[in-house]
Amino acid sequence: MKAFMIEGKDVSYFTDVPEPQLTDGDSVKVQVESVGICGTDIKIFEGKHSQSIGAKRIPGHEFAGIVTEVGPDVKDLAPGDRVVHEPILYCGKCYACRNGQGNVCSSLHVTGCNMSGGMEEFFVAPRRQWHKLPDWITWDQAALIEPYTIAAQVCARAEAKAEDTMLIHGAGPIGLMLADTAMHMGLTVMISELADGRLALARKIGVTHVIDAKKEDASEAALRITEGVGPNIVCDCAGVPKMAEEAFRILSPAGRFVPVAGVKFECDGYIAMRKQLKIVASRLQMHQFVPVIARFKLYQEHAQQMITDVYDFDDTKKAFEYASERHPETGKIVLRFHKAEDVQA
Ligand SMILES: [Zn+2]
Ligand SMILES: [Zn+2]
Incomplete structure (x- = not known):
């Protein structure tokens, strides 16, 4: 399958990587439909992201898609469901996790930051990293849910x-x-x-x-x-x-x-x-996806106004080049995988 790989400053390209397979009974495979480009992704593209320096990285942590396959233990998601990805995966055992703060887990995995991300056609992750999307949220808007959870976390922390x-x-x-x-x-x-x-x-x-x-x-x-x-x-x-x-x-x-x-x-x-x-510092988010999705009707109109640029996945490199020029009129840049087939938008 097609993936967008960043190798460091000025080195990025599309590449063929093996399609990910379900890893265990609790995993869910999703065909990616939309990905937002965030400041972190731009830093990776510019070779300035400390956790990605010297690594090959498929970026993308703000993404949504359609479930194509679920493991036998997954009872509440099925192929065809629309979902958004929660990019943090915590161990559940360390001090932070035992205190309910998995977002500062000592061995935290953040999708697209210190592991592969959503700028590829398929993505496999455990059930708890996927949240169902109501059908009134478009794919473009779905890419803004993760950054809205960051905002919700800031308000909670403050x-x-x-x-x-x-x-x-x-x-x-x-x-x-x-x-x-x-x-x-x-x-x-x-x-x-x-x-x-x-x-x-x-x-x-x-x-x-x-x-x-x-x-x-x-x-x-x-x-x-x-x-x-x-x-x-x-x-x-x-x-x-x-x-x-x-x-x-x-x-x-x-x-x-x-x-x-x-x-x-x-x-x-x-x-x-x-x-x-x-x-009060605020890192990533914890338990904010469910409330943000539930409240998204409130944000929807403004979220749409913040989306200033939409690119086809094929034009990811162009989108990054544009993003790194930091045009002040640019709000959110969203990449789309199958725009013509978007019946929701
Ligand atoms: Zn982000
Ligand atoms: Zn932990």
Whole structure:
């Protein structure tokens, strides 16, 4: 079968790999229909992803498809079912797993990151890594479910409540999905961004306070909007260390800072102590697929608006080249395997 392989910076190609077979009674084989391209995939393509350096990698962790075969122990999925993939596979035995936090398992496997991913025609994984899709979610939209689970995890980790105010730095796909998720929870959401294309996307999905960071200092804007109290939650989806440091200054008392982008920053422990701030990191997601799929009607319209580019799987390389040019007007890029046959969309 056909797979898209990345060998490192500037080396990527389609290749023929053996079609995967069921590995045990609990495994499920799926024919892939759609895959989203995420920042992580772009890093792999550019040879900058630490876990993939020196490895050949079939990327893709945001994907959905049709069940073609199930092992004898699988009773609740059948060939023909539409499913979305949950990319984390944890051991179930280590300290993190015993404490219900498999997303930080000491031997975590993440599809398309430290093992093969969904940019290939078929994929086999255990039953628990597949979630049934209702037929009103199109294949293109299904590719956005995984990043929406990341957003849901951030809200859970930040203990977001309807009465909270949230400032998000960066209106890339994760920032936008986080804004969308938080808005539907009732929060007052502010998003700051430099690029006009992304600002336009944020306005398009109706983020209440869109801060053009070229024109206004994002921290000052957030203080003004919150009438001097400061946001209750600041999420860094932009990876700008200075904004993380600023967050400590502007957060409300008992505020929470979530370093979503995961860059190194300096933290003033004195300010953090004085205001009793929390730094709550958020990795991947845990148990968020079922609720996100159940709520997806809420996100559907905005999710569709975030999909700015759809490529045929045959054009994956083109899609990656385009993605790595980082056009600011680009939201989510989705690859499609059998577009003409999509009866759902
Ligand atoms: Zn992703
Ligand atoms: Zn574990």
